[in-house]
Amino acid sequence: MSSVLEKLSELSIGGHNWVSDVPNLQKNLRILTQDQIDLAKMLLHEGQSHLFANWAEQGVEDEKKTCFFNQVSRLNANYPGGLAAYIQKARQLLTDSKAGKNPFEGFTPSVPSGEVLTFGDDNFIMFEEVGVKEARKAAFVLVAGGLGERLGYNGIKVALPSETTTGTCFLQNYIACILALQEASCKLLEDKYPVEIPFVIMTSDDTHTPTLKLLESNSFFGMKPGQVKLLKQEKVACLDDNDARIALDPNDKYMIQTKPHGHGDVHSLLYNSGLLNIWHDAGLRWVLFFQDTNGLLFKAIPASLGVSATKGYHVNSLAVPRKAKEAIGGITKLTHADGRTMVINVEYNQLDPLLRETGHSDGDSNCETGYSPFPGNINQLILELGPYIKELNRTHGAIAEFVNPKYKDSSKTSFKSSTRLECMMQDYPKTLPPTARVGFTVMDAWLAYAPVKNNPEDAAKVPKGNPYHSATSGEMAIYRANSLILRKAGVQIADPTTAVFNGQEVEVWPRITWKPKWALIFSDVKKKVKKGCSVSQRSTLVINGENIYFEGLSLDGTLLINAVSEAEVQVTGSVKNKGWAFKPIDYKDYSLPEENRIRGFVIEKLEQLEKNYSEPGQFSLQ
Numbered sequence: 001m002s003s004v005l006e007k008l009s010e011l012s013i014g015g016h017n018w019v020s021d022v023p024n025l026q027k028n029l030r031i032l033t034q035d036q037i038d039l040a041k042m043l044l045h046e047g048q049s050h051l052f053a054n055w056a057e058q059g060v061e062d063e064k065k066t067c068f069f070n071q072v073s074r075l076n077a078n079y080p081g082g083l084a085a086y087i088q089k090a091r092q093l094l095t096d097s098k099a100g101k102n103p104f105e106g107f108t109p110s111v112p113s114g115e116v117l118t119f120g121d122d123n124f125i126m127f128e129e130v131g132v133k134e135a136r137k138a139a140f141v142l143v144a145g146g147l148g149e150r151l152g153y154n155g156i157k158v159a160l161p162s163e164t165t166t167g168t169c170f171l172q173n174y175i176a177c178i179l180a181l182q183e184a185s186c187k188l189l190e191d192k193y194p195v196e197i198p199f200v201i202m203t204s205d206d207t208h209t210p211t212l213k214l215l216e217s218n219s220f221f222g223m224k225p226g227q228v229k230l231l232k233q234e235k236v237a238c239l240d241d242n243d244a245r246i247a248l249d250p251n252d253k254y255m256i257q258t259k260p261h262g263h264g265d266v267h268s269l270l271y272n273s274g275l276l277n278i279w280h281d282a283g284l285r286w287v288l289f290f291q292d293t294n295g296l297l298f299k300a301i302p303a304s305l306g307v308s309a310t311k312g313y314h315v316n317s318l319a320v321p322r323k324a325k326e327a328i329g330g331i332t333k334l335t336h337a338d339g340r341t342m343v344i345n346v347e348y349n350q351l352d353p354l355l356r357e358t359g360h361s362d363g364d365s366n367c368e369t370g371y372s373p374f375p376g377n378i379n380q381l382i383l384e385l386g387p388y389i390k391e392l393n394r395t396h397g398a399i400a401e402f403v404n405p406k407y408k409d410s411s412k413t414s415f416k417s418s419t420r421l422e423c424m425m426q427d428y429p430k431t432l433p434p435t436a437r438v439g440f441t442v443m444d445a446w447l448a449y450a451p452v453k454n455n456p457e458d459a460a461k462v463p464k465g466n467p468y469h470s471a472t473s474g475e476m477a478i479y480r481a482n483s484l485i486l487r488k489a490g491v492q493i494a495d496p497t498t499a500v501f502n503g504q505e506v507e508v509w510p511r512i513t514w515k516p517k518w519a520l521i522f523s524d525v526k527k528k529v530k531k532g533c534s535v536s537q538r539s540t541l542v543i544n545g546e547n548i549y550f551e552g553l554s555l556d557g558t559l560l561i562n563a564v565s566e567a568e569v570q571v572t573g574s575v576k577n578k579g580w581a582f583k584p585i586d587y588k589d590y591s592l593p594e595e596n597r598i599r600g601f602v603i604e605k606l607e608q609l610e611k612n613y614s615e616p617g618q619f620s621l622q
């Protein structure tokens with residue numbers, strides 16, 4: 001009994017017994033540990049007494065009450081400053097949101113200048129070569145904790161095929177690219193002891209187990225298991241109203257509703273993991289962040305890493321020309337009335353209001369180039385490790401948060417569904433000192449950016465001329481990029497046709513794919529493709545091998561070449577067969593696999609020439 005009295009007296013502040021206002025908690029005090037009492041006290045202090053309003057008598061559902069406190073304890077431990085800090089922050093941000101406060105108050109936007117690259121010119125080739133050299137000093141971080149709600153795919157997004165000609169999934173493609181970079185970088189510097197480029201994947205409860213399973217069941221796609229680290233982000237508590245009252249699960253009164261906190265968590269997770277210092281001690285210089293579904297990304301990585309190294313950028317964001325209203329943030333220079341300036345991503349939902357409020361009556365609109373004057377942030381960031389560690393030692397990885405409640409009506413008093421605080425990884429530069437070197441690199445979208453984010457219905461509604469960001473367009477973009485790269489290298493590539501899949505009109509180029517070890521950068525392509533080659537529009541070409549050279553090949557059909565690295569294959573002559581064709585399908589045809597339905601076609605394999613070279617030696621395919 002005395003311990004209960006102690007517990008009660010601890011809750012008694014200024015002579016008033018605070019728990020007496022919450023009878024259902026009071027009735028359960030005897031079963032609570034001291035830690036649980038402390039958490040309850042914190043919750044009451046932060047205006048959360050409603051959480052206990054429907055608790056059963058002591059002795060009834062006690063296990064669930066323990067689960068409740070376990071969850072509170074986790075939420076408390078996982079947020080810098082604890083749950084109390086989270087609630088206070090939320091209350092402040094919800095008040096600002098209700099008042100319609102402009103998060104960029106006092107700042108005027110303007111178009112920043114950055115490094116604009118043109119694929120294939122001397123400058124581009126020079127940056128690519130520098131980038132490959134630097135790659136051995138890089139670590140890669142993939143943020144893959146998102147549910148992909150807009151896509152609505154049942155599995156994890158990194159398991160989706162990036163294209164269906166070879167069926168290579170995104171994760172496999174990313175790992176193959178990192179391994180190819182590792183090998184090329186070490187070869188260039190003739191390292192006796194080849195380095196292993198570290199690869200971190202941020203997961204969440206929604207993606208962790210399937211991501212691990214995908215890696216394990218595919219032998220980590222050729223990477224050493226120790227080279228890959230998974231860091232799981234935790235979710236944060238949902239909030240029901242402007243007073244930041246925590247939301248309970250509608251089906252369980254002892255469970256707090258939680259939602260993802262956003263990709264910005266990656267910074268605190270990396271900070272707390274201790275990996276950054278390990279990397280620093282191992283001589284690494286760069287950390288490259290990227291997202292779950294961009295099949296073109298690694299075509300842009302070498303040159304942008306070269307830009308970072310050459311220009312000495314602490315922060316380098318990759319960007320592409322942006323169509324007005326496209327769902328990618330705009331890279332913007334913000335100048336404050338007091339003279340401060342920063343170059344930062346203004347998220348796609350904030351750019352239009354910011355422009356309107358600062359005298360641009362057209363808001364987020366295209367200029368005479370047919371694009372928004374603000375480069376589009378594709379959220380692939382290259383940070384210099386030393387300055388990054390210094391900054392995180394100061395901030396512990398905390399990133400500016402925001403709240404985005406969907407209000408029921410204009411009174412802004414209640415929400416359509418619970419909300420939560422969120423943070424974005426690209427907001428990292430917001431806390432940097434003015435001396436930080438923050439830049440960005442712009443490349444053509446055809447080369448650098450083709451994400452898979454939208455389901456077929458939403459993609460079909462995208463305004464004409466804006467990218468669909470669907471599984472259909474993501475796949476077609478890979479064929480287009482490879483075709484354009486080969487064209488630039490002198491191959492005669494037929495013009496594309498147009499086709500409609502899942503209500504989206506797309507260009508269909510020859511289905512050309514290659515493994516990254518065949519060519520990572522443009523000079524590799526030029527070395528391997530000699531004069532006199534041509535590929536017809538209906539063709540498919542799969543290059544699966546390192547030392548495959550083309551000269552005088554005329555392809556009209558499907559050609560698949562698989563070769564071990566020790567086999568040098570010269571490809572020439574004419575290949576003609578029925579080839580592979582796209583067969584349109586309906587995304588509502590549930591008899592078909594979801595991976596195909598979301599792109600609106602399957603590949604009909606009518607006829608092909610497949611050549612396998614599994615022994616070392618010199619070969620010629622004529």
Ligand SMILES: O=c1ccn([C@@H]2O[C@H](COP(=O)(O)OP(=O)(O)O[C@H]3O[C@H](CO)[C@H](O)[C@H](O)[C@H]3O)[C@@H](O)[C@H]2O)c(=O)[nH]1
Pocket residue numbers: 143144145146147202204233260261262263290291292293327328329330345347348377378379424426451453
């Ligand atoms: O809690 C989360 C939420 C998301 N993600 C990951 O973060 C990445 C980005 O998520 P979304 O694709 O949902 O991001 P958005 O499309 O909303 O926007 C982001 O990506 C765009 C480009 O693709 C723009 O750059 C934009 O400015 C940037 O915020 C994905 O890999 C996703 O898996 C997490 O890891 N955890």
